[in-house]
Each structure stands twice: as structure tokens, then as C-alpha cells.
Amino acid sequence: MDALALSRLQFAVTAGFHFIFVPLTLGLSLLVALMESKYVGTGDEMYLRMTKFWGKLFLINFALGVVTGITLEFQFGMNWAEYSKYVGDIFGAPLAIEATLAFFLESTFIGLWIFGWNKISKKLHATAIWIVALSANLSALWILLANGWMQKPVGYLLRNGRAEMVDFGALVTNIYGWSKFFHTVSSGYVVAAFFVMGISAYHILRKNELTLFKASFRIAATFGLLTSLLVFVTGDFHAAEVAKTQPTKLAAMESVWDTQKGAAFNLIVVPDAGNEKNSVEAVGIPKLLSYLAYRDGNAEVKGLKDFPPDMRPPVLATFLSFRFMAVLGVLFMLLTIIAWLVAKKDTIESNPALLRILLYAIPLPYLATQVGWIVAEVGRQPWIVYGLLKTSDAVSKAVSPEQVMLSLAGFTLLYGFLAVVDIYLLFKTAKKGPEDDISVIVKQPGAAPVNQEA
Amino acid sequence: MEFQIIWFILWAVLWAVYFMLDGFDLGAGFLQRFLARDESERRAIVNSMGPVWDGNEVWLLTAGGATFAAFPTTYALMFSYLYTALLLVLFSLIIRGVAMELRGKEDSESWRAKWDIALLIGSFLPALLFGVAFGNIFEGLPMDGDGFHGNLFTLLNPYGLLTGVLFVLLFATHGALFISVKTSGDLSKRAAALANKIWYPLLGVAVLFLAYTYFATKLYDNYLGTPVLFIVPLLAVLSLLGVKVFAATGSLLKSFVSSCSTILMVTFTGVIGLFPNLIPSSIDPRYSLTIFNSSSSPYTLKIMTAVALIFVPIVIAYQAWNYRIFRQRIDPSELLKKGQSY
Numbered sequence: 001m002d003a004l005a006l007s008r009l010q011f012a013v014t015a016g017f018h019f020i021f022v023p024l025t026l027g028l029s030l031l032v033a034l035m036e037s038k039y040v041g042t043g044d045e046m047y048l049r050m051t052k053f054w055g056k057l058f059l060i061n062f063a064l065g066v067v068t069g070i071t072l073e074f075q076f077g078m079n080w081a082e083y084s085k086y087v088g089d090i091f092g093a094p095l096a097i098e099a100t101l102a103f104f105l106e107s108t109f110i111g112l113w114i115f116g117w118n119k120i121s122k123k124l125h126a127t128a129i130w131i132v133a134l135s136a137n138l139s140a141l142w143i144l145l146a147n148g149w150m151q152k153p154v155g156y157l158l159r160n161g162r163a164e165m166v167d168f169g170a171l172v173t174n175i176y177g178w179s180k181f182f183h184t185v186s187s188g189y190v191v192a193a194f195f196v197m198g199i200s201a202y203h204i205l206r207k208n209e210l211t212l213f214k215a216s217f218r219i220a221a222t223f224g225l226l227t228s229l230l231v232f233v234t235g236d237f238h239a240a241e242v243a244k245t246q247p248t249k250l251a252a253m254e255s256v257w258d259t260q261k262g263a264a265f266n267l268i269v270v271p272d273a274g275n276e277k278n279s280v281e282a283v284g285i286p287k288l289l290s291y292l293a294y295r296d297g298n299a300e301v302k303g304l305k306d307f308p309p310d311m312r313p314p315v316l317a318t319f320l321s322f323r324f325m326a327v328l329g330v331l332f333m334l335l336t337i338i339a340w341l342v343a344k345k346d347t348i349e350s351n352p353a354l355l356r357i358l359l360y361a362i363p364l365p366y367l368a369t370q371v372g373w374i375v376a377e378v379g380r381q382p383w384i385v386y387g388l389l390k391t392s393d394a395v396s397k398a399v400s401p402e403q404v405m406l407s408l409a410g411f412t413l414l415y416g417f418l419a420v421v422d423i424y425l426l427f428k429t430a431k432k433g434p435e436d437d438i439s440v441i442v443k444q445p446g447a448a449p450v451n452q453e454a
Numbered sequence: 455m456e457f458q459i460i461w462f463i464l465w466a467v468l469w470a471v472y473f474m475l476d477g478f479d480l481g482a483g484f485l486q487r488f489l490a491r492d493e494s495e496r497r498a499i500v501n502s503m504g505p506v507w508d509g510n511e512v513w514l515l516t517a518g519g520a521t522f523a524a525f526p527t528t529y530a531l532m533f534s535y536l537y538t539a540l541l542l543v544l545f546s547l548i549i550r551g552v553a554m555e556l557r558g559k560e561d562s563e564s565w566r567a568k569w570d571i572a573l574l575i576g577s578f579l580p581a582l583l584f585g586v587a588f589g590n591i592f593e594g595l596p597m598d599g600d601g602f603h604g605n606l607f608t609l610l611n612p613y614g615l616l617t618g619v620l621f622v623l624l625f626a627t628h629g630a631l632f633i634s635v636k637t638s639g640d641l642s643k644r645a646a647a648l649a650n651k652i653w654y655p656l657l658g659v660a661v662l663f664l665a666y667t668y669f670a671t672k673l674y675d676n677y678l679g680t681p682v683l684f685i686v687p688l689l690a691v692l693s694l695l696g697v698k699v700f701a702a703t704g705s706l707l708k709s710f711v712s713s714c715s716t717i718l719m720v721t722f723t724g725v726i727g728l729f730p731n732l733i734p735s736s737i738d739p740r741y742s743l744t745i746f747n748s749s750s751s752p753y754t755l756k757i758m759t760a761v762a763l764i765f766v767p768i769v770i771a772y773q774a775w776n777y778r779i780f781r782q783r784i785d786p787s788e789l790l791k792k793g794q795s796y
Contacts, residue, residue: 056559059555060555060556060559062555063551063552063554063555063556064552066508066551067547067548067551067552068548070515070544070547070548071544071548073515073518073519073522074518074533074540074541074544076522076529076533077518077522077529077530077532077533077534078533078534078537078540078541079534081530081531081533081534082530083530084522084526084529084530084533085526085527085530085531087526088522088523088526088527088529088530088750089526089750089751089754090754091522092519092522092523092524092526092529092750092754093523093754093757093758095519095522095523096516096519096520096522096523096524096758096761097761098519099512099515099516099518099519099520100516100519100761100762100765100766100769101761101765103512103515103516104509104512104516104769104772104773105772107508107509107511107512108506108508108509108769108772108773108776110508111504111505111506111507111508111509111776112505112776112779114504114505115501115504115505115780116505116779119779119780120779159751160751162526164750164751164753164754165750165751165753165754165757166753168753168757396530396534396537397534397601398531398534398535398537398601398602399534399537403537403538406538407537407538407541410541410545414545414548414549418548418552421552421556425556425559425560428560429559
């Protein structure tokens with residue numbers, strides 16, 4: 001493999017790995033903040049133990065998210081130097097703003113939250129986790145505005161042999177970035193909702209800490225229902241944005257080969273990329289694809305054959321990823337509707353089958369977010385910045401295939417090790433359930449600050 | 455003032471503050487196993503950095519992000535030319551961060567011992583490698599129109615290594631002083647004694663560095679051209695002397711503040727010597743990366759200046775507030791008594 005293919009693989013591996021931790025951070029920070037606010041509001045110590053239990057899981061996950069994020073900032077320069085030179089004038093700004101506005105807040109207030117129990121007032125402590133949650137989401141906004149610019153470049157002029165920013169306002173109001181932001185963060189909320197529902201289900205099945213876990217389940221089920229609807233709505237809006245901006249991605253997502261008006265949406269499709277056709281197209285709903293893409297049943301949908309083969313993204317990967325994501329999205333809505341109804345009728349314990357399904361459903365939203373990124377990034381190929389710069393022209397000239405081979409091997413080993421440690425700790429902590437002695441310590445008069453985090 | 459010059463100053467400030475803040479984390483991190491005699495002391499050292507290390511590291515991410523936004527060509531070439539060295543820094547920082555956060559997540563001696571070794575390696579390597587990298591930047595990189603003519607091993611030249619050793623000793627002194635002011639009891643005393651001892655080799659290496667810099671780099675040219683600038687290296691030397699004077703008389707907090715000032719002034723001394731280069735070419739000055747030939751457009755620099763001038767003071771304010779909340783010393787003998795263990 002050449003340096004280009006290896007660099008792409010390395011970016012895919014490191015970004016994909018980073019994005020195992022990001023969605024849970026986005027959603028669980030909000031849920032923990034909600035729980036702590038309930039504790040502050042009601043004074044009920046059950047909510048304190050709840051906050052500490054989910055907070056500990058949050059922190060294990062958060063640590064991995066923080067350290068794997070540094071890799072991405074380094075890699076733009078290390079492996080994609082030509083990209084960084086060509087678009088750094090406009091692309092560097094949102095990254096630097098992300099660090100200045102969001103990372104500082106997040107990292108400072110997470111420190112305050114971890115070590116601040118009993119050192120600051122309850123209200124301020126709860127405020128700290130709210131700030132962590134908001135800054136995590138703010139950081140997502142800036143990085144997705146940066147990615148949104150790669151998907152739909154705006155506000156620049158080609159000058160001095162590079163893309164220079166001429167309209168910062170256009171960059172920060174790029175609808176593509178915003179719609180991607182809402183879709184991505186709400187997918188993170190769904191990950192967190194299923195995480196909390198699944199682990200709660202595990203304990204409810206074992207009749208362990210029923211009050212605490214049923215309360216957790218209820219919070220997560222409501223949150224999950226709202227957010228899986230939000231994922232669906234934002235996904236629909238975002239797909240329409242893709243249709244407007246990147247016709248090749250849309251055609252690959254749906255495996256449309258021939259340009260057609262009033263395009264049908266086929267429930268069953270088997271792409272045959274070698275022969276530029278679909279070997280099976282069945283159960284079509286007339287005009288639905290045109291409607292979904294352009295809000296007009298008679299609109300024209302461009303087919304892949306309208307573009308030269310070297311301007312098309314890999315069809316099978318894009319198509320399958322998109323289908324898989326969409327099916328999962330529907331499944332999440334169904335599951336959260338049922339979970340919410342069960343929680344509302346207070347019959348959680350008498351539904352062991354549902355609880356078991358929810359336990360094993362924990363990985364599914366993670367999978368959905370991963371394949372979602374495959375649609376976004378593989379579907380944009382051969383471009384790194386759509387219509388502006390090709391991925392093949394973006395790779396570093398000074399870096400040899402051997403160097404990337406070595407670094408890729410290093411990342412695989414290190415990240416493999418981190419994955420094992422993380423999964424081990426999450427499983428152990430989740431299974432063990434809430435600590436017993438927290439309330440004792442908190443009640444100790446004049447107890448010294450509890451900063452045994454490390 | 456031209457935006458490039460404003461950004462050159464900001465670039466220097468971001469790096470200097472990063473070294474000043476994370477410098478004590480890195481130093482305390484690699485001294486931890488040598489200074490601490492038992493688990494309560496090891497934990498006290500980790501806890502002393504616990505609430506702040508992550509916020510300190512973000513100064514590095516911001517320095518990197520600012521290089522990208524303000525000097526994209528320098529960012530692109532620096533990171534791709536120094537590929538393997540930066541990869542090592544990256545891996546070390548990942549290991550350091552994970553060690554900090556996960557060492558206490560399981561109640562087992564062997565678990566913690568392994569993470570403490572990870573903390574040692576993950577703290578020592580960045581200290582050394584940042585020094586090596588900056589030493590090489592001071593010397594200039596072998597680059598021209600055809601690209602980069604070096605590799606990881608050419609970076610390990612005598613001057614680069616000397617700068618690496620300088621950074622390690624600076625951060626060791628800084629870290630030991632940090633532990634001495636953030637903990638109490640015997641640990642604090644031993645940390646202060648260690649800082650007093652490391653100071654002598656630090657002074658020796660610093661003198662050697664200042665002399666070798668004259669032969670290995672062109673950093674002194676700017677000072678000879680504008681002698682008033684000598685005030686900065688002079689302040690570095692005075693601060694370094696202050697570290698010892700205060701430490702020897704037991705004024706540890708003042709000694710630590712002097713150590714902060716030393717690191718700031720050492721960084722500024724180097725960066726002032728570089729001006730207007732960010733990375734000089736050691737083989738052909740026409741290919742040096744300067745703040746003028748590698749910067750973003752004036753429009754981008756203007757936007758970024760506004761962002762920095764509004765938000766960096768806010769960041770400094772809430773980080774200072776956070777330090778104030780955790781200003782109490784940690785007593786190792788009290789740590790283990792409390793029932794809760796994360």
C-alpha cells in the first residue's frame with residue numbers, strides 16, 4: 001500500500017476509535033447533569049448515588065475520548081500536510097476556536113467536578129457538570145462546522161495558491177455543518193440513552209438496587225424516545241442537505257445508477273457496482289426517493305452514470321452503511337417507544353424480554369454512529385473537500401509509506417490495548433453497581449475533601 | 455502592529471504557558487515513583503495534579519490549533535517533517551492521560567503499579583522530546599525546495615539532545631517544587647530537598663546551553679542587533695537563581711513562582727531569537743518558514759486575533775479560579791483513611 005492508502009486507513013482507524021467515546025460523552029454528560037440537578041433539587045440521596053455511579057462510567061469513557069482526540073489534531077499536519085497547507089487558512093480557524101472556547105472549559109470543569117465533591121457548594125458542583133456537558137456539545141459544534149466545510153465548502157476564495165477565508169459568517173452559518181451537528185449530537189444522546197437503559201436493565205433483571213435503576217431507566221427511556229425521534233428528523237433534514245450539495249453521495253447512498261425523475265424508493269436493493277446496475281430492486285414506493293431528497297415527488301435524482309467512474313464514491317460501502325444506519329434508526333424509535341410506555345405504566349420489572357433486548361442493544365447505537373461516519377466520509381470520496389480538493393492530492397509529501405506503516409501498527413497496538421482496558425473497566429464498573437459507602441462519607445461531619453479520584 | 459507579529463507573540467505565549475503549566479505535571483509525573491515511599495504518597499502526587507492536568511494540556515492543543523489557524527504552512531511542514539518524533543510525543547501523552555485517569559479505577563496494588571510506570575514513561579518522554587524538538591527548531595531543520603532531508607535520528611544531534619536534557623531538568627525542578635507546595639509532611643520536605651539538589655545540574659546544563667546556543671544556532675543575532683532584548687535571557691537567569699535562593703531558605707512557593715518565571719523566560723528567550731522565523735532552514739535561509747511566508751491571510755488572522763483576545767483572558771480567569779479552589783495542600787496520611795476509593 002502507498003502512503004495515501006495507509007494514511008487514509010490510519011485516519012479511519014483513529015477517527016473511528018475516537019468516535020467510540022465521543023457520542024457517550026455527549027449524551028451521558030447531559031444525563032449525569034440531569035441526575036445531579038435532581039439531587040440538588042430534591043435532596044434525595046438516591047440521586048447522589050445515581051450521579052456517582054453513572055458519573056464513574058462517564059469518567060472512564062471520558063478519559064479515552066480526551067486522549068484519542070489529540071491524535072486527530074496531530075494527524076492533519078502529520079499525514080495531510082498538503083491539505084493543511086491548502087485549506088488551513090479557513091479550516092484551521094474552527095479547530096483553534098474549538099480548543100479555545102470548548103476544550104479549556106471542558107477540561108477545567110471536569111477537574112472541578114471530579115475533585116470538587118464537598119469542596120464547593122452542591123449547586124456549583126452540579127453547575128460544573130452542566131458546563132462540561134455544554135462544552136462537550138460546543139466542541140462538537142465547532143468540529144462539525146469544520147467537517148461541514150469539507151462537505152460543503154463556503155466562505156472562501158482561491159487565492160495565493162490556496163483556499164483563503166473571506167467570509168467567517170458563511171463558515172459559522174453553513175447549514176450543512178449545523179444539520180450535521182444536530183444529527184450527530186442527537187445520535188450521541190441515543191447512544192447514552194441505550195447505554196443507561198441497557199445497564200439499568202441488567203440490574204433490574206437481577207433485582208439489584210431496583211429503585212435506583214428503575215429511576216435511571218425512566219430518565220433514559222424518556223431521553224431516548226425524544227432523541228431517537230430527533231435523530232430521525234435531523235437525519236431526514238440532513239439527507240436533503242446532502243442531496244442538494246453532494247449528488248454523488250446521494251446516488252451512492254441509494255445506489256441510483258440512472259438519472260430519473262420521480263424516483264422510487266426501493267426497500268430491497270442489491271447493488272452490482274461492476275455492471276453499473278442493481279441486480280435486485282424490489283418493493284418500490286413510487287416517487288418517495290425524489291420526495292425525500294428534494295421534497296418534490298417529481299424531482300430529478302442524478303444517477304451515478306452521470307459522473308465519470310473516478311468521480312464516484314465507493315458505492316457498496318456507502319449504500320450498505322446508509323441502509324444499516326437507517327434501519328437501526330427506525331429500530332431505536334420502536335424500542336424507545338416501548339421502553340417509554342413500559343416505564344410510564346411502571347411495569348419495567350415484568351418485562352424481562354424487553355430488558356434483555358435492551359441490554360444486548362447497547363452496541364447498536366454505537367454501530368449506527370460508526371456507519372454514519374462511513375456514509376459521510378467514504379461517500380464524499382474521491383474528494384477530501386467536496387469539489388475543491390481530492391484526497392489523493394491532500395496527503396503529506398514528506399512522509400514515506402514505511403513511516404505510516406509503523407505509525408499505523410503503533411496505533412493499532414496502543415488503541416487495541418486501550419480498548420481492552422476500557423471495556424474491562426466499563427464492564428466491571430457497570431456490573432458492580434453503585435457504591436454503598438458514598439452516603440456515609442458525605443454525611444461525615446467535617447469530612448476532608450473526597451478527592452480519591454486517582 | 456501587523457497581525458503576523460501579534461500572532462507570533464501569541465504563539466510564543468501559548469507555548470510558554472503550556473510548558474509552565476504542563477511542565478510541573480510532566481515533572482511530577484516522572485518523579486512520582488522516585489519521590490513517593492508508599493501508596494498514600496504516590497496518590498497524593500497524582501491527586502495534586504488531578505484537578506488541573508487536563509486543563510494544562512489543552513494549552514498544547516491550543517498552541518497546535520493556533521499554529522494551524524495562523525501559520526498553516528508551518529503547521530503542515532512541521533508536523534509532517536517531524537512525523538515520527540511527534541508520534542512518540544502523541545503516544546506518550548495518550549499514555550500519560552490514561553494513566554492519570556485510570557490508575558485509581560481499580561483497587562489493586564499491581565494495577566496501580568503498572569499505571570505508575572506508564573505515568574513515568576508518558577511524562578518523561580514528552581519532556582525530553584519537546585526539548586529535542588525545540589532544540590532542533592532553534593538550530594533550524596535541514597529543509598529546502600525538495601522538502602526535508604532529515605529523520606528521527608538527525609533530530610537526536612548534540613544540541614537537540616542538550617535542549618532535551620535542559621527541558622527534563624527544568625521540568626524535574628518545577629515538578630518537585632510543585633509537589634513540595636501542594637503536599638504536606640515528609641513528602642513535601644523530600645520534594646523540596648530534591649528540587650534543591652536537581653538545581654545544580656540544571657544550572658550547569660543551562661550555562662552549557664547558553665554557550666552552545668552561540669555556536670549551534672543564530673538565536674543571538676536578534677539580541678546583538680537589539681541589545682535591549684537581552685533583558686529576557688537576563689530575567690531567565692535571575693529567575694533560575696531565584697529558584698535556588700528561595701528553595702534554600704524554605705520559601706517554596708516563591709521558589710515555585712521563580713521556576714514558573716524561568717520556564718516562561720527560557721521559552722521567550724528561544725522564540726525571540728527565532729524571529730521572524732518559526733522554523734529556520736539550516737541549509738538554505740530562503741526556505742525558512744517565517745511568520746510572513748507561512749501565515750494565514752490578514753482576514754483570518756484578524757478573526758483569530760479577536761477570538762484570542764476575548765477568550766484567552768476568560769480562560770486564564772477561570773483556570774486561576776480553579777487553582778484557587780484546589781489551593782489546599784494534600785496530606786498523604788489523610789488520603790487513605792477516607793473510605794471511598796474511585
